[in-house]
Structure formats: C-alpha cells, structure tokens
Amino acid sequence: MISVTGREMSISQWALRSLRLDSVLLVLLSILLLLGLAVLFSATGENVIALERQLMRIGLGLAAMLLIAQVSVHALRAISPWLFVAGVLLLLAVMWVGDVGKGAQRWLDLGFMRFQPSEVMKLAVPMMVAWYLSLRNGRPRFRDLVATAALILVPVYLIMQQPDLGTSMLVGAAGFLVVFLAGLGWRWFLGLGVAVAAAIPVLWSQMLDYQRQRVLTLFNPESDPLGAGYHIIQSKIAIGSGGLYGKGWLNGTQSQLEFLPERSTDFIFAVYAEEFGFIGVALLLLLYFAIVARGLWIAALAQDRYARLLGGSISLTFAVYMVVNIGMVTGLLPVVGVPLPLVSYGGTSLVTLMVAFGILMSIASQKRLVNR
C-alpha cells in the first residue's frame, strides 16, 4: 500500500507524509526563509536581536503551517463561508473602534494580542469565492460574476476605508485570481479592461490638485527627490552598484551606510541585489518561480474544484506579492508598501503566507490519500 511507486520509503519520506507535508515545497520554502534571514542580518546592520525576533516569527509561521496542513480540504471548505462572514464582521468592528478612536485603525486589540482582520481576508476572500464557485458548474456566468464581484468588493472596500490601499489591492487580486482560474470568459476580461480604462479619466477629473500631484509622484518618484523619490533613487543606486557578482554579504555600502530607507522591510530586495549581484537576483527569481510552479502543480492535481481554485489562487497571489515588491523596488511600479514575501522583516504577512502554504500542503496530501 505504501509503495505506490514501487520503491520503499525512507524514514524522512515517511515522516513528511505522516505530517502531511509536501517535500518539494518544504525544501523550496526553507531555502527562501534561510536566505531571507541572511539578508535580514545584513540589512539590519548585524542586529542579532532583530534576527532572533524574525527567527521566532518563522518558528511561529512553520508551526501554523504544520497545523493547517493537518486540516482536511473538506473541513477548510466547510468553514470558508463562516470565516468570510466573521472576517467581514471583524472589519466592521475595526471600523467602528476606529471611528470611536478617531483615527486610522487596522488592529483589533484582543487583550492578549493584537490582530489585523484585513490579514485574515487575504485568505478568507479566495476561500469564499472558491467555495461559491465550487457550488456552480461550468464557466462562471453573468450572475456568478455579479455574486463573486460582491464577495470581493465588499471586503476590499472596507479595507480601503481603514485606509490600507496596498492590502485591499492584494485581497482583491486574490479573489479575482480565483474567478480567472475558474475559466471566466475572455469577453468579460475585455469588458473589465474597458470599464477600468473608461473610469480613469472620470476619476482624474474628480480629483483635487494635490491629489493629482500625489498620483503623479507615485508614477514618477524622481520628481520628488526628498520624499518618495529618495527611496527609489537610493534603491536604484544600491541595485545598480551591485553589478553582476555583487559586493558580497555584509558589504553593501548603500545599505550598510544607511542610505537606503526601509532596508529591512519593503526595500530589502535592494540590499540583496547590492550584495549578491545580478547572478544572485536571477537565482532568487528562479526560486520564487519554482515555488509558484510547485504550488500550481499541487493545485492542478487537486481532487475537486474548490481545492483546485484555492490552491491556484494562493500560488498566484504569492507571485503577485513578489512581482509588485520587486517592481516597486526597481522603480517600475509605484511605491505601495508591499513586503517581499517571506524575506522582509515583520510578522503578520509572514504568518499569513505560511498559513496559505499550510493550505497548499493540505491540498497536496488530499491528492495523495485519494490516489492511494
């Protein structure tokens, strides 16, 4: 029964299987996390305490992944609508508390810990959309489009009100990717594209002068060399001066001399690029691509529509994070404050991502169980 492939399993294989972990994905993630720690150590100016803290978060993330991997896909599917409803209620609660406190509010204080409901929505929205579409057959029709649009836009709107533009866009992308993977017809994409293109001039004419100026700075940061432009200019110098081979670990002058702002969080990619050069960058992009591809592979082999859609969305959302961050750091995209996944310093996004990979692991083991 165990020898599906006709070979005897080694102890480590057996351990991975009984823990319901996908070995390929686990190895790829571990490489990325270790690489991230090395870059972080350099980016924080050899701060051992920051390193320990990040290590603790990684431990927490791994534990969360392991835990979620044990939950069956059926159970995940069953809780999807409840998780979504709870998430929306929490967003409303945060809004209400924020109103009372008269300020931007993203956190809910539970007494023992602080908790960011918008982070839950990064998973709850694709789970909910996948749940809805798994009830329907065939390509999404018009009414499916309307229903899923509502499911996506309500939380997106609430998160935008916090205001947290970056997260709301990522939540929207995660939901949209599910609809895309479900086979939404091309004419809808065309329609969507036309609608967005038509909305831009209208929005633009509605904006005040200072708001327009802000948008222009977003797309052309060099026009504001002391504000947003400073980040991009310093970041490009860091990346460019790294050259083909890089300046070597702990030797990046841009980052070590603290010219580069946000170097341990949003701009950590520039530190990596300065110290490891273009060769290092190419390898990192490949590593990311491999993780995404493995995730999509797991999704493609999944046994039902829900698992397939959710697994696909999780993998592609991960790719979106990475592309948006690197695009931002290299000056191709506006600076919107998205961390480099699994590398940037900080706990919330790391734990959410590890939970997402836990779901992928769960999907992977479901496949195996059925095959067997």
Next chain:
Amino acid sequence: MAERDAYGEEQQDRERFVVRILLALVILAAILLALGWRLSGLQVGAHSHFTTLSENNRLRVEPIAPTRGVIRDRNGILLAGNRASYQLEVTVEQAGDLDSLLTRLRGYLELSEADIERFRRGVRQRRPFQPVLLKAGLDDETVARIAVSRHELPGVEIEARPLRFYPLGSKFSHAVGYVGRINQQDLQRLDGRAYAGTSHTGKGGVERYYEELLHGRPGYRQVEVNAQGRVIRELSVTPPQPGTNLTLTLDVSLQQAAYRALAGRDGAIVAIDPNNGEVLALVSAPGFDPEAFVHGISQADFSAVRDNKRRPLFNRALSGQYPPGSTIKPLVGLAALNEDVTTADREMFARGYFQIPGHERRYRDWRREGHGRVDLSRAIAVSSDVYFYDLAHTMGIDRMVPILGAFGIGQRTGIDSTGERAGILPSRDWKRATHDEVWFPGETLITAIGQGYMLSTPLQMADFTAALAARGERYQPHLLRAMDNGRGEPEYPLPVNREPVTVDGKHWDAIHGAMVEAVNARHGTAWGSVGSTRPEYTIAGKTGTSQVFGLGEDEEYDEEELAQRLWDHALFVGYAPAEDPRIAVAVLVEHGGSGGRVAAPVAREVMDAYLLEGSGMTLEVPENE
C-alpha cells in the same frame, strides 16, 4: 448517464483549469523575464554609472536637536530648565575584552544589572565602531575620575547631553508637567522629521500642552563619511532653532505657601486672579518627582508610584471630579434671585428637614435642629440646606441649570494644560441621555446643595469663584503669561474674555454680602476658623463638604465612627479682598471632614501669602538654580 455527465463536467473543468494555469505560468515567466531585463539593465548595463553614484554617496545629513525652551514662574524663577548630563559610552571595537573592562569600570562607578543588560543588548544591535550607552546621569566627580584615567579605559567616552531638570521638584509636578523618553505612542503623534535628533518630549501638563513651542526646530549638519560610515568632515551646518522660553502665571512663593498649607494632606488648591484669569497657584498633593521620568523610570519604581494609594500621579486640580457640595449655593442663590423665585429679604423658617408637599420622604439638613428664621444671606452664611431645598423646589431644575452652566459647571475651562475633565451638570436632558430615566423632583433638591450627580473639578470651582468675584466677567483661566523665542521682544498673549454671566447688579451685591457674612459673621460657617481670627483684609467665601459616603434618610454622619477614607471632602471657595478682589481660591482637602474647620484656614493661608507682603512669601529656591 447523469454520473457520466458529472464526470465529464469535472473533466472539462479540470482541463479548463490546467489551460488557465499554463497561461498564468507563461504570463509570470514573461513578467519575470521583464524584471530580469530591468535588473540586468541596472546591474550590468548601468553598473558603472551607479557605482560612481554609490561612491559619491558619501554625504549624509545628520539632525541636530534643538535646545528645549525653559519654563519660569511669573517672577522669572526657573521651573524647568536644561543642564548637561554626562553619560558613559563604550565603543566595542576599541575596548578589547568587555568583561574585563566592565570589571575595571566598577572601580569608578556603580553599574546595576539593568545597566549591563541594556548595554549588552545595545552591543548586539549596533556595529562594533558605534558607541553604545552604558550609564547615564554621571555626577561631576565620577566624570572627573574617569577623565583622569582615560588611558586605562580604552574605548570609553564621556558624552555630555542636555537633560531636563526641575529645580522645584514635586510641588510643581502637576502644574508644570514633565518630559519623558519618546516611546512608540509618541512616535505616532509627533512629526518624525522634527524629532529625528530628540530623545524626550512633553508628557503632561504645560510641558505637553506647549510641546510645539518648547521643542523648537531641529538643525542639520551635512557630513562626509568614509566607506565604513565614519564621519570624515563636516560640510555645512544649519543651526537648530531653540524652543520658545515660557513664562507662566504661577507664583513660586504662593505655590509653595499653598503646598505648605495643605500640611501633607491630599488635596488640591487653585488660585486665580479674577481680573484676568491668570492661574497663580495650581497644587495637587501629593506630587511626584518629575525627574524620575526624565531619566527613565524603572518598571518597579513606576508601578510603586502608580499603585500608591495616595495616587501621586493623579492631578486632582484638573482631573479630580468631586461633588461641589455647599460651595454651589451662592450660584443657586444667584439663579433664584435672577429668576425672581425669591428676594434678598424674604425669610423662611428652616427646620431640620424638608418635605416635598405630598411626599413622605424627609430631606435632612446637615444641622439636625435646623437654623430657625433665615433670609438668603443668612442661609448662605449658615449653609442652610433646607432653605435651598425650598428654593430649588420652587425654581425647578430647568431654571437652575442655565445659570450653573453659564458659570462653567459641566464644561472644561479650556486651561492650557492636559488632563482637564468637565465634571457633570445634571439636567433632564443629561439624565435621559446617560441613564435613560426621567428626572425626579427630589434630585432637584440635592442638586441645589451640590450633591447627587453634580461633579466639579477644583479648577472649575476656582473659575466660578473668580467669575463671582468679578461680577460675572469670565476670563479664561490660563497658565501662560509670556513667550520668548529669542528673536525680539517677549510676547504677552491677551487674556481671553469668555461669555459673561449677566445678572442685575443688586443681585451680585446680595450674594457678595452673603459670602462676606459666611466668613465674618459670628454665625458664619467659616467664622470659627477664619473670621474670628480677624484677618487684615475682608474675605468672602463659602464652605462646603462633599459627601464620599452615601447616608440613608435617617442615618447620621459621625466622623468618629467612619474610617477616614470615607470622611467627607472638605471644600472652601472664596476671594479677597472682598471690596476689590485680587485673588480667588478653591481648596479641596480629600477626606478632610468639615469645610469650615479644615479647608477655610488653608484658603486663608494662601490669601495671606498673596495679599500680605512679607508673610509666608519666603522663597525656597534650591542652590543649583
């Protein structure tokens, strides 16, 4: 058939999914290639360009913290200043073996476990060539001894930094406030650019309220650094703009006299000049040592101060809300005259209790046997509760509330400090909004003697007393007298006149007369403790006791039987000289008992200190000023 359909459906769905995935992978690969192209453009194509930029990137801008403005009293005596504080820093790369260095340093100064732990944390967070703080607040002798032995202590540096100090300490802690280290919460509130080089910020009182003025604007110096980040030379300097120096309306000698008059009891004293709203004294006792917060208070010490039963961190003068008790009677009397509910010469027989016609319940007077025949003036002087029950019953709450509101009950005065609370002015609307209940006639009665729901702060009491003294003129109470930013003449803000209380002149005369009677007539409640000692000027005032402990209808308050924490608060409000008021005072002695016996003499000492030259006006100024 159906099953095969479902199977076919599933198969189709999966195929569609795989097509989409492949599509997504192709798009992703294209994007990654584009990113790679961009990166190769930066790292290979433009490498030499960026290398040049990176090598020229040796200029750094460092902030220079501005000097914080000092705070003085109205006579120029320093309340909050800056002095050099020496701290010891260690540069690890030059220090050699750290353990042996620390052992050697123990010969020069005391190092606590906490110091060493913080130092070791700092070492792990910084690069070897950056100095790390080991001990702050060194005294001159230690500095001198270490300076002499520098050659034996490689890597050890003494740094001088300006640090806030409060020469008059805890007596002014609530009036002036204090500064503390900038923490996470402060960072959200403050402009990060302006505070780049600053370590402390105002946390309470004037220090917090005028933070923007006191802080000043930071300067910058542009420096050139070498490849290791060490400063090679300074290129240009933009000097910081020091903070504005403030002169307060407080009078140090009066504040000290007020503190002394409380004689170690817990309470609050606020003295205001009724002619312009200047706050002359603002005492909340006990105070705390503001410098403990400047140096960074340990968690244990902070818990000890915070959990102290006497609550030294609580600003009773501004944040303490107490039932104003009988001190409210002059205002109620004024309302009754103004509303034509009574006249100054109408008399009534005040028994030991009052009953609303048709109701059983007896509202008792504080004096069991009653006060006999009283008119309004005598009713205020002897503090007859029954007279005011009767007045309130006739007037009704709706006619009483507006004038109490006009005197500021239930509203913040808007004083230029932090933590002020509004108190409560109960009314029909207020009760419906907060308790969702209708107003009962009995509540009107107890409101008229300042009990029940009504709450007021000592500052508010001094404020309405000042308005009484000034015949309805209401100047905004304030602590700031002058600002001096060093660029030109000091600036004196004009007193702000708020909406006055307009009442017929003869009504003012009647109430003023009654308040003089309360102190200076044989039957007045403040006669025994103040009037009988014949002060050199005429005091007008009103005593009050503020109930802490609710009594039943037939129960009697007996000081000897109650624990002191349940004793009434003693209150006195008054002004002097009665003919030409120069000072209005409110005194609260927590759990002091009777207002006449306990609070009135305190107010008198404060007035003496202000009005009589050479009496009690001895300055206690420490030498290190």
